[in-house]
Amino acid sequence: SFVSLRQRILSAVQKNATRGDPRSVIRAIDQFCSQKEWAMNVGNEKGCILDSVVSEVNPATVLELGTYCGYSTVRIASLLPPYAKFITLEFNPDFAAVARQVIAWAGLEDKVKIKPCLVEGASSDWIPKIKEQFGIKTFDLVFLDHWKEHYLSDTKLMEECGLLRKGSVLLADNVICPGAPDYVEYVRSSPRYKSHYFRSHLEYTKAEENLWYLGIIE
Numbered sequence: 001s002f003v004s005l006r007q008r009i010l011s012a013v014q015k016n017a018t019r020g021d022p023r024s025v026i027r028a029i030d031q032f033c034s035q036k037e038w039a040m041n042v043g044n045e046k047g048c049i050l051d052s053v054v055s056e057v058n059p060a061t062v063l064e065l066g067t068y069c070g071y072s073t074v075r076i077a078s079l080l081p082p083y084a085k086f087i088t089l090e091f092n093p094d095f096a097a098v099a100r101q102v103i104a105w106a107g108l109e110d111k112v113k114i115k116p117c118l119v120e121g122a123s124s125d126w127i128p129k130i131k132e133q134f135g136i137k138t139f140d141l142v143f144l145d146h147w148k149e150h151y152l153s154d155t156k157l158m159e160e161c162g163l164l165r166k167g168s169v170l171l172a173d174n175v176i177c178p179g180a181p182d183y184v185e186y187v188r189s190s191p192r193y194k195s196h197y198f199r200s201h202l203e204y205t206k207a208e209e210n211l212w213y214l215g216i217i218e
């Protein structure tokens with residue numbers, strides 16, 4: 001039967017990565033996607049920027065929008081302190097199923113070093129429920145990497161639901177390629193945001209790309 005790209009990514013992890021070793025899971029996916037088949041993981045170049053932001057923010061609460069195969073979930077989770085709460089939202093059940101297995105292979109499910117709580121469903125449905133469902137007041141860090149046309153609406157929704165505070169950091173992938181122009185326009189023109197560009201390249205290519213880092217200031 002047809003084996004989907006995400007199944008091939010999972011097989012590459014199970015074949016080449018060491019169980020319980022998050023870095024080997026990241027390496028296995030990066031090797032597969034740079035040598036065999038491109039996939040829309042954030043990749044290693046932008047991944048290192050993500051790592052530096054996570055380490056700098058050292059967040060107690062993290063929200064990821066768009067789990068996909070769990071590549072950035074594993075990257076983030078492996079850097080969080082044990083008490084941290086990490087929610088990742090994915091509405092495609094097939095992607096969520098693969099991501100659960102990639103996260104489990106990295107031992108982040110078992111070791112409960114951090115249990116990224118992979119919630120199946122649309123971000124717009126779940127964002128209003130996060131406070132009472134997970135006992136989270138505000139997010140220290142949000143990583144946006146889902147459909148680009150949802151970046152702005154979900155950011156506004158997070159503001160309305162009181163999930164962002166002074167100092168919350170929003171990190172958005174792909175603001176140049178494929179691009180999120182309405183989101184960029186909104187945060188650049190809003191006095192509430194201080195924004196910073198990280199120059200990088202589209203994953204596994206030489207194409208110009210940027211991760212868009214935003215601190216919130218009231």
Ligand SMILES: Cc1ncnc2c1ncn2[C@@H]1O[C@H](/C=C/CNC(=O)c2cc(-c3ccc(F)cc3)cc(O)c2O)[C@@H](O)[C@H]1O
Nearest residue numbers: 040066068089090091092095121122123145146147177178
């Ligand atoms: C409202 C809602 N709620 C929950 N999950 C949601 C959700 N909306 C989407 N998702 C989930 O998130 C992922 C979607 C990611 C979309 N990412 C991209 O489209 C993307 C594309 C490229 C790219 C660049 C150049 C090209 F030529 C082609 C593609 C690079 C990237 O890095 C991308 O992220 C996917 O797993 C989807 O199910």
Ligand SMILES: [Mg+2]
Nearest residue numbers: 042145173174
């Ligand atoms: Mg992306």
